[in-house]
Amino acid sequence: MASLHGDLSHLLPLTYKQTITAWLEEDCPSFDYGGFVVGEAEGEAKLLGKSKGIVAGVPFFNEVFSQLGCTVEWNVKEGDPVETITTCAVVRGPMRKILLGERVALNILARCSGIATKTNALLTILRSHSWNGILAGTRKTTPGFRLVEKYGILVGGADPHRHDLSSMTMLKDNHIWACHNKSQSTTPTTIAAAIPAAIAAARAAAGFSTKIEVECRSVEEAHAAIAAGADIIMLDNFSAADVAGAAKLLKDEWTAKGKARGTFLIEVSGGLNEGNAAQFAAEDVDILSTSSIHQGVGIVDFSLKVALR
Numbered sequence: 004m005a006s007l008h009g010d011l012s013h014l015l016p017l018t019y020k021q022t023i024t025a026w027l028e029e030d031c032p033s034f035d036y037g038g039f040v041v042g043e044a045e046g047e048a049k050l051l052g053k054s055k056g057i058v059a060g061v062p063f064f065n066e067v068f069s070q071l072g073c074t075v076e077w078n079v080k081e082g083d084p085v086e087t088i089t090t091c092a093v094v095r096g097p098m099r100k101i102l103l104g105e106r107v108a109l110n111i112l113a114r115c116s117g118i119a120t121k122t123n124a125l126l127t128i129l130r131s132h133s134w135n136g137i138l139a140g141t142r143k144t145t146p147g148f149r150l151v152e153k154y155g156i157l158v159g160g161a162d163p164h165r166h167d168l169s170s171m172t173m174l175k176d177n178h179i180w181a182c183h184n185k186s187q188s189t190t191p192t193t194i195a196a197a198i199p200a201a202i203a204a205a206r207a208a209a210g211f212s213t214k215i216e217v218e219c220r221s222v223e224e225a226h227a228a229i230a231a232g233a234d235i236i237m238l239d240n241f242s243a244a245d246v247a248g249a250a251k252l253l254k255d256e257w258t259a260k261g262k263a264r265g266t267f268l269i270e271v272s273g274g275l276n277e278g279n280a281a282q283f284a285a286e287d288v289d290i291l292s293t294s295s296i297h298q299g300v301g302i303v304d305f306s307l308k309v310a311l312r
Contacts, residue, residue: 056303060115122159
């Protein structure tokens with residue numbers, strides 16, 4: 004995957020600002036008792052990185068304090084590695100507002116940075132094995148927090164994969180059987196035989212501009228999906244020993260039939276993590292997708308400390 008250059012905040016939809024507003028309202032739905040003690044005097048607080056990791060989530064952190072009338076001056080750039088202890092930024096503004104945004108901003112930054120750090124660690128492992136394919140996340144994200152998690156994956160150097168059900172058509176076994184049952188036909192009797200009708204229905208609805216991916220549990224199903232025009236073949240829960248042979252076989256056989264290499268992509272998914280992903284990084288595998296880089300991932304620890312006068 005080519006490196007993504009430029010300011011990633013330019014990717015964000017305007018709706019992320021509304022989300023930040025909602026999170027601030029959730030954290031202080033009525034009286035701010037601690038803020039009453041502090042008052043509106045101007046002050047500053049240092050953002051300290053307390054554990055090693057990669058900084059991610061800067062636009063969200065900035066927006067929290069922007070909405071509260073504060074400014075943030077960064078000493079590090081997004082995507083930079085930080086050591087313990089690093090002064091990453093200084094927040095300035097009314098003390099009550101700094102402390103009002105503190106926990107929301109830190110929670111976002113810690114989680115997003117944790118995802119970027121985990122993503123980069125797995126990507127580094129794969130590159131060390133001379134695999135130049137695409138590492139991708141999945142749609143197993145936290146409701147309400149998906150944009151931040153996908154953003155963290157991007158900062159970490161991987162592909163976020165589809166953002167939602169509208170981003171791409173992914174046909175799993177349930178979709179294929181449900182499509183077959185809807186037709187009330189007595190045939191076919193296998194997933195492989197039912198795949199063409201499901202792909203045809205998806206293509207009719209999604210049109211030429213939307214990619215279609217099919218989850219395949221066997222080489223037979225993969226052949227059926229390729230023949231029916233799928234753009235991406237997901238080899239799901241194949242063993243490491245079987246992946247390389249299956250991917251090569253599919254690429255070789257369809258190239259021999261006149262289908263140019265690269266016409267379809269092969270994705271491998273199912274239980275991949277730092278301990279085993281390199282075993283699946285075969286030459287003919289284009290994409291490795293895993294939720295291990297964003298689901299249940301630890302944080303990078305940050306704190307905000309008020310500067311003493």
